[in-house]
Amino acid sequence: MKRIFVAILLLFTWLALSNSTVAAAMGSGNPYLDAQTGVTYSLYKPVNTSGLVQTKFSLLDCGVGIEQWVAVRFASGKKVIEVMQTMAGVHCSNPGLAKKLPSVKVGNVSASVYVFCDPAKAVAFKKCSSADIKTVGGYMTFRLPGYYKMKATDIEVLATGGFTYSQLLAVSRSMTPASTTASN
Numbered sequence: 001m002k003r004i005f006v007a008i009l010l011l012f013t014w015l016a017l018s019n020s021t022v023a024a025a026m027g028s029g030n031p032y033l034d035a036q037t038g039v040t041y042s043l044y045k046p047v048n049t050s051g052l053v054q055t056k057f058s059l060l061d062c063g064v065g066i067e068q069w070v071a072v073r074f075a076s077g078k079k080v081i082e083v084m085q086t087m088a089g090v091h092c093s094n095p096g097l098a099k100k101l102p103s104v105k106v107g108n109v110s111a112s113v114y115v116f117c118d119p120a121k122a123v124a125f126k127k128c129s130s131a132d133i134k135t136v137g138g139y140m141t142f143r144l145p146g147y148y149k150m151k152a153t154d155i156e157v158l159a160t161g162g163f164t165y166s167q168l169l170a171v172s173r174s175m176t177p178a179s180t181t182a183s184n
Contacts, residue, residue, distance in 0.1 A: 031057040032178035039067050041087040041151040044144055048174035049074045050167045052081055062092035069093070078161035081171055088143055088152035095139050095158055099128045104140075106172045111142035113165075130165035138165070140172045147177050 028034055036043045038059070052074035059068045069086040071093070084093050098114035105111070115138040117128030130138070137160035146152045155175060159168040 035059050035070055036179060041153045042146045043070060043085060043178040044153060044155060044175040045178040046083060046171045046174045047176050048170050049081060050171060052076045052079060062090060066090055079163050080161050081163060082158045084156040086154050088154050093156065099125060101130055106142050109142050111140045111172060114139050133159060133165045133168060134162055138168060140168060144175060
């Protein structure tokens, strides 16, 4: 009887210690760090949000057998920045019809730039430029390397509501590994 009691006590102790480790990892209070525990690709966080505050952080399903993707929203008034992250090569979101502009550098990588101009309006679409991001919105896509032996990350930074091209570029260039002290 005493052996059974000791075995049960050891089992409960082990379960309590196991659960406290998971709770600490998943309940850090930092959604980036909590999400990082569940994905194999590196998560990044913008250090510069042009004064916008984070209003939403979501882990979303992408499909059967595919890791979840991260969608974060920063907003103030009508201005909105959304940062979507997936494992490199996985496409979970579709921002819609847009005109592709010349690529730019984001750190050491090339970023594709798009503006939400209506292709049905041929003349306006042809003249559409990065200056139009302020009125119709736009986005950038780029791939950042993995860190701490994790996989690379595809990132999309989308801006609407009067956000300018230069602000979109500044936010994109400020992406920092989410697990570093500088990004907390």
